[in-house]
Amino acid sequence: MDAESFLGVDAGNPAQRTYRHSRPKFHRMLLEQLAETAVKVEYDMEVMDYFEDASRGRAGVILKDGSKYEADLVVAADGLRGNSWSLVAGKPVPAKSSGKAIFRVAYPVELALADPMVAERFKLQEDGRSVLELWTGPDIQSIFWRNQHEMHWAVTHDDDGSAAESWGHKATPEEVLKYTAAVAGWPEVATRVIKATPADQLVNWRLMWRDPQPTWTSPSGRVVQLGDAAHTFLPTSGNGGTQAMEDAISLAACIAKAGCKENIPDATRVHNLLRFERVSCLQAFGVVNRAKWSAAKAANPSANKKTQGPMHLGKWILVHDPEEYACQRYDEALSHLKHDTPFQNTNTPPGLKYKPWTIDTLIAAAENGEETVLDGDWD
Ligand SMILES: Cc1cc2nc3c(=O)[nH]c(=O)nc-3n(C[C@H](O)[C@H](O)[C@H](O)COP(=O)(O)OP(=O)(O)OC[C@H]3O[C@@H](n4cnc5c(N)ncnc54)[C@H](O)[C@@H]3O)c2cc1C
Incomplete structure (x- = not known):
């Protein structure tokens, strides 16, 4: 199935077309764009708390080393575990486990295509478009897809304590194969794609959840949550x-x-x-x-x-x-x-x-x- 059929849209209609992006390339594009602006970015600064002062129309952050930064507006875009809830909601609103975790990876497509069965199954479409396969069943959802340069796959599994919320928390293909071995009718070609995954590339990510929170702004409106910090x-x-x-x-x-x-x-x-x-x-x-x-x-x-x-x-x-x-x-x-x-x-x-x-x-x-x-x- 190609990506457009999977998504149920008309690929011939540019307004409905969806584009799959390589995450590293997308990040690079954003960084290049950022470099074109005069915005100064400082890295490795951990925000511990947010504050605002309505009378002065200012807001700010307190960093781990105790230093303070102030501005007219603070955008709290610090992800799922963001520290802005105490100011925005007046109390911490912790995320909880969704009950699931996900194995996820992208690696050079040549490694997967070295296996003839994978190469045959995951040929690019005639017009060069990528190919995506989705297999679901009781307690498992998986996606396998390739584009010109990368093979990607993702397999969900129960949150059994083996996963963590970190891009540095790795798993081995053997751990994944233990899960998939128990799945009736699991495709052989998927097993081969998993086996071709290079060591140290595979992430085992714990999927966390927070019920919808309607207010994303601080009481005086000078701090606003954005992205995963506002909604999981x-x-x-x-x-x-x-x-x-x-x-x-x-x-x-x-x-x-x-x-x-x-x-x-x-x-x-x-x-x-x-x-x-x-x-x-x-x-x-x-x-x-x-x-x-x-x-x-x-x-x-x-x-x-x-x-x-x-x-x-x-x-x-x-x-x-x-x-x-x-x-x-x-x-x-x-x-x-x-x-x-x-x-x-x-x-x-x-x-x-x-x-x-x-x-x-x-x-x-x-x-x-x-x-x-x-x-x-x-x-
Ligand atoms: C395994 C996985 C696969 C996914 N796949 C997809 C997908 O295919 N398509 C899709 O649309 N979405 C996907 N998502 C979801 C997507 O990654 C998130 O929704 C998106 O990254 C949210 O962006 P964000 O900028 O709000 O938060 P994040 O990307 O989490 O960025 C938050 C940033 O804040 C920084 N930060 C955190 N705490 C602090 C602090 N105290 N002080 C300073 N900085 C801090 C972090 O280091 C990070 O750089 C996936 C998520 C996961 C976990």
């Missing part, structure tokens, strides 16, 4: 990195709309309003996909495409421009926040009426056929 994703959403970038684009657009530093709290609060429901729907999408795949059945078989097929990324997910959305809806959203005028987000599934949820209530409601945040047109 399961891999079955396929959206963690994408939504972190959408956040960044939306926030920048809102700050530009705000016009001056006095209005930064308006910008962060509008950004929060424009983004939360969309992100929460995508988090729910991952929860339901995981439940569906784990049980090897749809959570609600009579429902629409959101619960059918491997992973249907509807148009509302793919065809969204967060900059345009922020620019177009900023004034209306600000009026809602300041004067309680009506406001309805349109970057969620059409027809959706947002209802707060948690991972436990969502799964239970979906299994009982009750209405959930997943109702609406997800096509």
Whole structure:
């Protein structure tokens, strides 16, 4: 199956096309772009705490060595274990285990293609496009794909204590093969791709989770959480990195709309309003996909495409421009926040009426056929 069929989109339509990126190359591109700006970046500085001073319109961070930095706005983009919850929520909001972990790697494709069975199965398409295979079953989800330069694969497994949240926490192919050996019908070609994985490349990552938290801004709006610091994703959403970038684009657009530093709290609060429901729907999408795949059945078989097929990324997910959305809806959203005028987000599934949820209530409601945040047109 090619990537476009897997995602359920029309590859001939540029607006619907999805692009898979090599993470290292993408990071390099961002670093090159950053180098073109005058922004100074300092590395190896650990933020221990965040603060703000509403009377001066300032916010800041306290580093591990005790030093303080201040600014008009602080973006807390320090990932899942971020330290901004005490300021934003008034208390720590710890992430918990999602119950799953993931083996994940990318390595030079030549190593995999040295095996004739792998080379035959993972030929590039005639037009050079990459090839992706997805195998799911009770308690396992796996993806194998290759592009011109790399072989990638990922296999989920139960969080049995062997995994950690670190790119430095490695596993061996033999550990993975112990899991897959117990999977009925596990493809021989997948075993061969795993065996070809170079030692010390394979990550065993513990997947952590935090139920949706609607407020991402500090009380006076001078600190705003962004990306995984604001919202965690399961891999079955396929959206963690994408939504972190959408956040960044939306926030920048809102700050530009705000016009001056006095209005930064308006910008962060509008950004929060424009983004939360969309992100929460995508988090729910991952929860339901995981439940569906784990049980090897749809959570609600009579429902629409959101619960059918491997992973249907509807148009509302793919065809969204967060900059345009922020620019177009900023004034209306600000009026809602300041004067309680009506406001309805349109970057969620059409027809959706947002209802707060948690991972436990969502799964239970979906299994009982009750209405959930997943109702609406997800096509
Ligand atoms: C194994 C794995 C595979 C994934 N695959 C995909 C995928 O294919 N597609 C996708 O869209 N998403 C994927 N994701 C999710 C994606 O990686 C995250 O959603 C995304 O990286 C979030 O970006 P972020 O910038 O918010 O946080 P992060 O990428 O976590 O960045 C946070 C940064 O803050 C730094 N930091 C942390 N604490 C502090 C501190 N106290 N002080 C200073 N700095 C600090 C960290 O060092 C890090 O550089 C995957 C995640 C994992 C774990």
